[in-house]
Amino acid sequence: MDFKDYYSVLGVDRQADDKVIxxxxxxxxxxxxxxxxxxPEAEEKFKxxxxxxxxxxxANKRAEYDELCQAREQRQRxxxxxxxxYGGGGQSDxxxxxxxxxxxxxxxxxxFGRGAADPFARKGQDVEIELPVFLEETLAESSKPVxxxxxxxxxxxxxxxxxxxxxxxIPAGVADGERIRLKGQGSPGAGQAPAGDLYLHIRLVPHPLxxxxxxxxxxxxxxxxxxxxxxxxxxxxxxSGKIQLTIKxxxxxxxxxxxxxxxxxxxxxxxxxFAVLKVVMPQQHSERMQxxxxxxxxxxxxxxxxxxSKKS
Amino acid sequence: MSSVYVSFDxxxxxxSISEAQIVDLVExxxxxxxxxxxxxxxxxxxxxxxxxxxxxxxxxxxxxxWSDMPLVLEMLDELNExxxxxxxxxxxxxxxxxDEG
Numbered sequence: 001m002d003f004k005d006y007y008s009v010l011g012v013d014r015q016a017d018d019k020v021i022x023x024x025x026x027x028x029x030x031x032x033x034x035x036x037x038x039x040p041e042a043e044e045k046f047k048x049x050x051x052x053x054x055x056x057x058x059a060n061k062r063a064e065y066d067e068l069c070q071a072r073e074q075r076q077r078x079x080x081x082x083x084x085x086y087g088g089g090g091q092s093d094x095x096x097x098x099x100x101x102x103x104x105x106x107x108x109x110x111x112f113g114r115g116a117a118d119p120f121a122r123k124g125q126d127v128e129i130e131l132p133v134f135l136e137e138t139l140a141e142s143s144k145p146v147x148x149x150x151x152x153x154x155x156x157x158x159x160x161x162x163x164x165x166x167x168x169x170i171p172a173g174v175a176d177g178e179r180i181r182l183k184g185q186g187s188p189g190a191g192q193a194p195a196g197d198l199y200l201h202i203r204l205v206p207h208p209l210x211x212x213x214x215x216x217x218x219x220x221x222x223x224x225x226x227x228x229x230x231x232x233x234x235x236x237x238x239x240s241g242k243i244q245l246t247i248k249x250x251x252x253x254x255x256x257x258x259x260x261x262x263x264x265x266x267x268x269x270x271x272x273x274f275a276v277l278k279v280v281m282p283q284q285h286s287e288r289m290q291x292x293x294x295x296x297x298x299x300x301x302x303x304x305x306x307x308x309s310k311k312s
Numbered sequence: 313m314s315s316v317y318v319s320f321d322x323x324x325x326x327x328s329i330s331e332a333q334i335v336d337l338v339e340x341x342x343x344x345x346x347x348x349x350x351x352x353x354x355x356x357x358x359x360x361x362x363x364x365x366x367x368x369x370x371x372x373x374x375x376x377x378w379s380d381m382p383l384v385l386e387m388l389d390e391l392n393e394x395x396x397x398x399x400x401x402x403x404x405x406x407x408x409x410x411d412e413g
Contacts, residue, residue, distance in 0.1 A: 199362065
């Protein structure tokens with residue numbers, strides 16, 4: 001653990017009073033709170049800010065922290081170089097970090113399991129991790145390996161990290177944002193108290209072809225202009241294999257065709273697959289094609305902007 | 313693997329919110345018991361558990377007053393739904409639009 005300058009984390013100076021510290025904390029907390037923010041590093045940032053505030057808004061902790069800062073500065077002055085390795089008989093940075101976490105660590109955050117009979121018994125913290133799931137995996141019950149780290153404080157108040165690997169059953173039809181609870185798989189409890197729970201926060205991985213709308217899937221189907229004009233039979237992919245799709249003559253760009261039951265598995269039956277037609281032009285035209293298009297342009301009495309002249 | 317519902321007592325043990333506060337959240341419609349009429353019969357889903365945890369965090373870490381909590385939670389729900397919908401619509405639009413150059 002590195003030394004952290006709590007004052008710079010909150011963006012206040014050493015002389016800042018309680019009110020300034022509180023205001024700075026609130027502003028940053030609103031910005032980075034993981035329940036509110038969509039900042040990619042919100043959780044990490046918020047932890048830093050909360051840790052800084054926990055120390056600086058408490059007069060006793062702040063006084064202790066200030067003393068530590070002073071001692072550190074003096075030491076650095078003796079050494080002449082702030083970042084030089086310190087091989088002397090005094091405190092090393094590692095000792096410093098240990099001292100630090102034993103003084104302040106393990107007190108913030110959780111707040112779980114209060115009021116148990118054993119004053120030292122404390123239910124372990126609940127842990128939430130994101131679990132990316134592919135659309136294909138939601139069609140039937142699947143099993144996925146999950147690895148994660150648990151941070152907890154042992155009986156002697158030392159912070160520990162426990163690595164865990166589990167094989168988790170993912171029920172068919174899980175939706176984006178759903179949470180799966182695994183009882184007792186969170187951080188170990190203190191004393192006789194039970195372990196916390198593990199929550200798997202399901203995140204559907206974006207698919208290169210299919211978009212998700214509730215339990216329905218949307219597939220964009222590119223068509224050549226003549227396929228849209230004359231109709232066609234097109235092979236299209238679904239999550240469970242290919243199917244033949246009939247395109248009617250005179251189909252339009254943006255038109256949606258419903259393919260029943262080929263969507264995602266839902267709690268009440270399967271969703272549908274919607275094929276959205278998109279007429280695309282060839283990148284290059286040969287001379288012959290150019291000629292055919294010109295012929296068509298001469299023959300066809302079609303004004304796609306006929307509506308404009310009525311409205312303007 | 314997991315118990316499907318938690319009781320009112322279990323819910324209270326999982327967070328540092330007072331019982332009265334949780335009852336208030338139920339009365340305000342922020343938390344909805346999946347089953348049970350009287351308090352001792354109430355059964356809550358995991359969703360309620362994570363919602364209570366969220367309310368607890370918002371109160372302790374962002375100093376949101378309990379009286380404002382229903383509004384804040386509702387607005388956050390709506391914000392998240394709109395963000396998800398917006399991301400999905402943008403993604404769909406991208407498949408149709410084609411910028412020149």
